[in-house]
Amino acid sequence: MRMSNQAPSDLSLIEPTLDAYADVPGSLIAILQATQDAYGYLPMDAMEHIAERTGTPIATIVGVATFYAQFRLEPVGKYLIMLCQGTACHVNGSELISAAITDELGIDDGQTTDDGLFSLKHVACLGCCSLSPVMMINGQTYSSLTPDKAKKVLRQLAAEAAEGGAA
């Protein structure tokens, strides 16, 4: 993992979580979820700190972190596009949406744009199957997508980000 060039994480962000859960058996996933909420991903030094505080071997922690799809070992962009590739979305053409996003942003599943604005992640079912194809960006769901509609959403978000940056 190329973590050496990453600035050290502010470990105080996860102290409250560790104070509450470090000694509660079975809390590792909850601790990792809180850690990811704090940093946007799971920094290696934070996982080492969790290992120390909970007395869990680091291998166990990384093992859990890599088992579950939710956990990320790299930072993600400002907007995380979760594109559904579930059955209903597949049948209704989610592959075309995926191609449209790649065409618009130049990123594939698991990648982040160079400007750090967008990350793309394929997921299996967001539970809005009857409005498929569907994607969720930072908690907001966009349904009944067409390649054009998906591109429009991305352009709008990019424009909003540019405005926000200038302000």
Place this chain on the structure above:
Amino acid sequence: MRLVVGEGSCGLAAGAGAVYQQLEELLAQGNEAGVELGITGCNGMCFLEPIVDLYDDEGALHRLVKVQAKDAKAIYEAATTGNLSLVDKLRISASDAEFLDRQTRIALRDCGVIDPESLDDYLAHGGYQAIGKILSQGMSQEDVIHEIDVAGLRGRGGAGFPTAFKWRAARDAKADETGQKYLICNADEGDPGAFMDRAVIEGDPHSLIEGMLVGGYAIGATEGIVYVRAEYPLAIVRLRKAIADATERGYLGQNILGSDFSFTLRIKAGAGAFVCGEETALIESLEGKRGMPRLKPPFPAQAGYWLKPSNINNVETYANVAWIINNGGAAYAAMGTEGSKGTKVFALSGKIARGGLVEIPMGTTLREVIFDIGGGIRGGKQFKAVQLGGPSGGCVPAEKLDTVIDYNELAATGAIMGSGGMVVMDEDTCMVGMARFFLDFTAKESCGKCVHCRLGTKRMLEILDRIVNGQGEEGDIEKLEELCYAIKDGALCGLGQTAPNPVLTTIRYFRDELEAHINEHRCPAGECRELITYFIDKDACVGCTSCARQCPAGAITGERKSPHEIDPALCIKCGNCKTACRFGAVRVR
């Protein structure tokens, strides 16, 4: 007058949030008529979202559909003036209304009716009467289990195991010196294409809590855990509020309703792994570990969470429980077939005209669900197959549409009842591509613990990949079959044991399609990219140039107002042109 906006995930995705906000702002500016504004969960008519229910002063319901924020003004005026003709163009059509009228709702009884964030609303609809009855009448654990037994309730999570049997086993299991037993709810809803459990939790969280209270009482558990899928943030928020409210009002916690029964409930958010829907993997995950299944026996009833006796049921299973206690097991068993009692919820999606949630009595045929309720295929295409049970299930073809919904009857087709995902496919869906899709899913989601599943699904996927890429070879079908049976026999858990089902049903019902791919390198449905060519029908093309403008490869040429042409050497088969063409002139061969 009362306005109720449907705010399930699907409603919100379609824009219900903005509708609510507009109505709220308008009402804040002037509301002498005293119009009330509220929310409800998903009523299952996802194809009509966003939906606003207008209740007039007589309490009659006027359902307004496909409402957009710009319609808020008209709705506001109709509600405040009483002139309902202002919203006539938003009214649900008679044929769409049939979608709900033809259903029998037990698990979904309050979904889309009550405010999921209000405990009082749940009480007003008969909530917490089942646990009240049990505690006030002093029903014994066996009395409760007996009622569930009479109902014939079977697990709705997929396997269909009799619920009463599991509850008895957990009740009879000897606890250790701590006396601790656990009651767990499986809300992982892993089948990609299923959303029944999400709708129940978002729309009626207290019915899940009450079902779990009854289950906890029946097996002697004092602690319950709901394992919710991470992709369902709204469900988690609503359930968290419901648990807090129920605890505050004494429906959860110590000495419930003044009895000596105590039961607490907490939520555990999953972290995204399909295998965690399998009950022993779920338990591993609850313990904070990688979600890898355990060898059974011992079953969870003997050694579950922290090796203590535990009972696991699905959301929909629990959602039926309070109704059964209130109405009696016999009333529930009066619906359905010999071996499958009561009702089942299905999530209808895919190429269906009316997609959404359907709850019908067991014994209904697939045809009734798909055609009478779901309105058949969208856009006048031909029905081809319906997929039941997701990655563990299979495709049922048109000639089997009269199969009744019953655990055994569905299993006889090679599919399964499953948890309720029902994805409908039309003539444009490639069945070989579907089989590949599911194998790709299971191969990725295999936890890797056992060799049969880890490597077997990978080898199957490699063969299917070759086939859809036009490199199939004679003997591939036989190789697939051999792998299917070896994996079924050898895999450790249900994930591997059922992973071959989608492939086996494809071989059984769509062998000709498989053979066309293998022997002729042809995709009859026109979907497999490597096997198709895009071309423009010269007679249908009007030369509007929209396809050429959408082509990222510059493969389309032609003069304005004269037929265009695609250069197959440049075409990357993205399909943009076909989507862009409004005249159906772009074809596939």
